Amino acid sequence: xxxxxxxxxxxxxxxxxxxxxxNLSVAAGEVVGLVGDNGAGKSTLMKTITGVYTTxxxxxxxxxxxxxxxxxxxxxxxxxxxxxxxxALAPQQDVANNIFLGREPTKRFLGILPRFVDxxxxxxxxxxxxxxxxxxxxxxxxPVGMLSGGQQQTIxxxxxxxxxxxxxxxxxxxxxxxxxEVESVLNLIRQMQEEGIATILISHRLNDVFEACxxxxxxxxxxxxxxxxxxxxxxxxxxxxxxxxxG
Amino acid sequence: xxxxLERTHVRxxxxxxxxxxxIVMAFLSPVTGSGVRVFLTANNFFNIILASATFGILAIxxxxxxxxxxxxLSLGSVLGLASVTxxxxxxxxxxxxYFAIIGSLMAGAAAGAVNGxxxxxxxxxxxxxxxxxxxxxxxxxxxxxxxxxxxxxPEEILFLGQARPFGVPTxxxxxxxxxxxxxxxxxxxxxxHHTLALGDNENSARATGINIRRQRMMLYTISGLMAxxxxxxFTARVNTGDPTAGLNxxxxxxxxxxxxxxxxFGGRGSILGTMIGALIMGVLQNGLNLMAxxxxxxxxxxxxxxxxxxxxxxIRTRGRSLQ
Numbered sequence: 001x002x003x004x005x006x007x008x009x010x011x012x013x014x015x016x017x018x019x020x021x022x023n024l025s026v027a028a029g030e031v032v033g034l035v036g037d038n039g040a041g042k043s044t045l046m047k048t049i050t051g052v053y054t055t056x057x058x059x060x061x062x063x064x065x066x067x068x069x070x071x072x073x074x075x076x077x078x079x080x081x082x083x084x085x086x087x088a089l090a091p092q093q094d095v096a097n098n099i100f101l102g103r104e105p106t107k108r109f110l111g112i113l114p115r116f117v118d119x120x121x122x123x124x125x126x127x128x129x130x131x132x133x134x135x136x137x138x139x140x141x142x143p144v145g146m147l148s149g150g151q152q153q154t155i156x157x158x159x160x161x162x163x164x165x166x167x168x169x170x171x172x173x174x175x176x177x178x179x180x181e182v183e184s185v186l187n188l189i190r191q192m193q194e195e196g197i198a199t200i201l202i203s204h205r206l207n208d209v210f211e212a213c214x215x216x217x218x219x220x221x222x223x224x225x226x227x228x229x230x231x232x233x234x235x236x237x238x239x240x241x242x243x244x245x246x247g
Numbered sequence: 248x249x250x251x252l253e254r255t256h257v258r259x260x261x262x263x264x265x266x267x268x269x270i271v272m273a274f275l276s277p278v279t280g281s282g283v284r285v286f287l288t289a290n291n292f293f294n295i296i297l298a299s300a301t302f303g304i305l306a307i308x309x310x311x312x313x314x315x316x317x318x319x320l321s322l323g324s325v326l327g328l329a330s331v332t333x334x335x336x337x338x339x340x341x342x343x344x345y346f347a348i349i350g351s352l353m354a355g356a357a358a359g360a361v362n363g364x365x366x367x368x369x370x371x372x373x374x375x376x377x378x379x380x381x382x383x384x385x386x387x388x389x390x391x392x393x394x395x396x397x398x399x400x401p402e403e404i405l406f407l408g409q410a411r412p413f414g415v416p417t418x419x420x421x422x423x424x425x426x427x428x429x430x431x432x433x434x435x436x437x438x439x440h441h442t443l444a445l446g447d448n449e450n451s452a453r454a455t456g457i458n459i460r461r462q463r464m465m466l467y468t469i470s471g472l473m474a475x476x477x478x479x480x481f482t483a484r485v486n487t488g489d490p491t492a493g494l495n496x497x498x499x500x501x502x503x504x505x506x507x508x509x510x511x512f513g514g515r516g517s518i519l520g521t522m523i524g525a526l527i528m529g530v531l532q533n534g535l536n537l538m539a540x541x542x543x544x545x546x547x548x549x550x551x552x553x554x555x556x557x558x559x560x561x562i563r564t565r566g567r568s569l570q
Contacts, residue, residue, distance in 0.1 A: 072456065073456045076456060082454075084450070084454055086450060088448065088450045088451040088453070088454035088455070089448065089451055090443070090444040090447035090448045090451040090452075090514065091447060091448065091514070092443070092447045092510070092514035092515050093440075093443060093444055093447055093514070097440060097444075098444075098451070101440065101441075101444050101451065101452075101455045101457075102441070102444075102452075102455030102456045102457050103455070103456075104437045104440055106436075106437060114431075114432070114436055115436065115437070116431070116435040116436050117435055117436060117437055117439075117440055119435075159455075
């Protein structure tokens with residue numbers, strides 16, 4: 001039984017139809033690469049999964065439940081996380097606050113004053129998460145903007161993992177990174193897989209896709225035109241699907 | 248101490264500026280008959296914090312909106328509107344004294360809510376909406392009061408402005424209470440965290456499910472409410488609902504917030520820093536007054552301080568990003 005199941009998903013913006021009945025399934029703990037040219041509909045497709053866009057027709061089920069009409073917040077609570085290409089971090093806030101942004105644990109003084117953020121708990125849990133991911137960050141109390149690109153990417157991943165997601169969508173996580181930082185992000189994806197977390201990896205870097213993903217889905221003009229097992233294909237075949245030169 | 252300042256985002260520089268300013272003003276101020284510098288008398292000290300209390304509370308409102316990358320130019324005008332609204336209810340309409348409090352606070356919060364509503368629903372830039380409100384609120388204040396001050400408030404209201412329980416003017420207590428509550432909200436509640444994140448990177452707030460519209464709506468309402476409180480204090484101090492109250496105070500309030508360490512572009516804000524900023528403005532004004540510098544020059548000085556503060560901040564952040 002698959003974790004995520006899309007059937008016949010269509011989406012138009014005004015007169016422009018972007019998704020033409022997409023079918024896609026992702027199993028628990030599976031790492032799927034989503035590739036395709038610019039404008040193929042990758043981002044739109046992901047946003048219909050997170051709920052940022054509503055679908056015109058088709059069905060999305062997650063964890064055996066129909067989530068088609070659910071809003072992004074609800075889907076996030078059910079375990080769908082997305083890491084955006086721009087990371088969506090708040091650069092002047094510290095590492096720990098970024099990881100817990102929007103879901104701060106709180107407590108109350110004497111039971112009367114308004115709830116305040118339990119900073120000690122945030123710091124402790126953020127440190128725990130960073131340690132678990134095995135990444136090095138100088139301190140969780142420094143502003144995120146002072147970290148390197150790779151470290152920031154790690155913070156974004158830590159934020160996605162903090163609330164035990166079942167599926168993480170990553171949009172071009174390696175595009176802006178140095179070689180060694182790419183390695184550590186791919187390692188993280190592997191680690192997540194071992195913990196049973198499924199990943200959809202959107203990337204233009206086919207090297208990374210082949211390294212991390214067991215399955216590669218090619219999107220072209222809003223259709224899934226190929227769904228390939230990594231071990232049964234090669235880069236040349238994937239590229240030919242992407243550019244539309246295949247069959 | 249340094250650690251505390253860093254944690255509360257109070258700048259060491261602004262404390263240093265405050266101290267330097269106090270020393271300079273002490274030396275430059277005239278000597279009293281008994282041979283003491285006027286600036287250093289207890290009475291003058293109360294004058295400074297009393298004056299700072301009004302625009303200090305205004306500056307707290309400015310801190311909330313500016314740290315969310317917004318701006319509120321209507322603060323001074325809304326103060327005037329709140330002042331006459333409260334006074335008109337009690338003096339003109341002869342309602343019980345507490346209507347001055349309710350009226351001032353409601354008028355302020357309502358003006359702020361209107362700002363927030365138009366900014367969030369109409370997607371009109373805050374700069375334009377609050378600039379428009381600057382005109383609207385001032386005009387409304389003049390209409391309500393027929394352009395004249397509304398004199399003669401009841402004893403209970405005057406207490407809020409003129410009494411000195413334990414020898415300290417009431418407005419100082421009010422300001423301290425508002426400042427502590429605001430510090431708690433901005434630095435320690437989820438609301439405060441979301442405010443700073445929103446000012447830092449709107450995308451991060453959106454991606455983490457923060458309700459941006461509600462957040463902004465509340466921030467502008469808080470800002471208006473602060474103008475309402477400041478308006479009430481103003482009324483009580485001078486025993487008048489004054490339609491020209493708070494004229495140009497947005498300049499003071501925004502300057503106090505910025506020199507206190509709030510980032511003009513959002514993402515960083517400190518109520519304690521703003522209080523220091525308000526004291527700097529208070530000392531500057533008071534010192535210039537004692538030296539008998541014309542009010543026209545004072546306006547220039549305050550404007551120059553605002554520009555210099557942002558300029559220095561720009562130099563500093565650019566320096567940091569080059570490293």
